[in-house]
Amino acid sequence: MQTNPTYSSLVALGDSFTEGMSDLLPDGSYRGWADLLAARMAARTPGFRYANLAVRGKLIQQIVDxxxxxxxxxxxxxxxxxGGLNDALRPTCDMVRVRDLLTEAVEKLAPSCERLVLMRSPGREGPFMERFRPRMEELFTCVxxxxxxxDALVVDLYGAPSLGDPRxxxxxxxxxxxxxHRRVAEAVWQGLGHDPEDTEWRTPMPVTPPPGWGARRVADARFTRQYLLPWIGRRLTGRSSGDGRAPKRPELQPYEGGTA
Structure with missing residues (x-):
């Protein structure tokens, strides 16, 4: 692979992971790894252009369509x-269909760009994700x-110890x-052939004393009430957090960093 290549444009596709949740900016918008990556690329290339078509909650069929x-x-x-992880996290999922749709997407995208980047998405540790792990790994085998x-680049985030840390x-x-998100941007940056800005992005965070039993129970109750139950409700009713939401950067336009 070319070292420190010069790219003049970037288009990011996907769901909430690529939209940038939960890298919240002061104005209430989301930044995320794709914006951070675009800012780095723009700093090297005058006239750099960037589009981000990702929308939270999108399934692989919606990404294709x-x-x-x-x-x-x-x-x-x-x-x-x-894409495809939202499908894998649904109560029921046809993984053959997910693989077929992901294949369709790659077959259309690969000839239309100089470099196609795919990812093995990060997976945090904990019991909630364990029931879905076989589907995730089936998806990553397809990737x-x-x-x-x-001849696409795969950035392996799933195998990075740092990104499994709940913190x-x-x-x-x-x-x-x-x-x-900062670490993901670094991973893609290096994967594209650029000199590292952080050689330790895979390294786990320093060990800290775990929260006490009471603090964990309070956090679990808050998570269940504010996030898990609404998430389950949307899955059971076929609704999505991205329904009616437009991409934050739908056009391939000049980008100099900052907010999207």
Whole structure:
């Protein structure tokens, strides 16, 4: 791979992970790893352009229907695609269909860009995620196969010890914190062939004393009430947190960093 390549444009596709939840900015908007990556790339390339088509809650069928053709038509230098995990976290999931749709997306995107980036998404530790782990790993096997077939870059976040740490995740336990997004941006930056800005992004955070029993129970109750039950409700009724929401950067336009 070329060292410190120059790319003039980036289009990011996906769901809440790529939209940037929960990297919250003071104005109430979300930044996230894709914005951080775009800012780094823009600092190296005058006239750099960036679009972010990701919308929270999107399933792989919606990503294919609403984002893939739009991104392919833009013909950017770099496309990032992360999708399918929302499907895998549903109570029922047809993983054959998920794999077929992901394959369709990659087959359309790979010829339309210089570099297609896929990911093995991070998975936090804890009992809630364990029941879904076989589906996640089946999805990642498909990602690996598609990368070999289409010469795509795979950024392995799932295998990074640092991103399994619950402290890297927001209180909703589903989205990365600002520090988590920073580490993902670093991982993609290095994967694209750039010199590291943080050689230790995979390194776990320093060990700290765990919270006491009472604090854990309070946190669990808050998580269940504010996040888990509404999340389950949306899954059972077929609703999504992204219903009616437009992408934050739907056009491939000049980008100099800052908020999206």
């Amino acid at each position: 609403e984002q893939v053709d739009v991104a392919a038509a833009m013909r950017p230098d770099v496309i990032t695609l992360v 690996d196969e598609l990368s070999r077939r289409h 890297i995740w927001d209180v909703d336990r589903l989205h990365l914190s600002a520090e988590g």
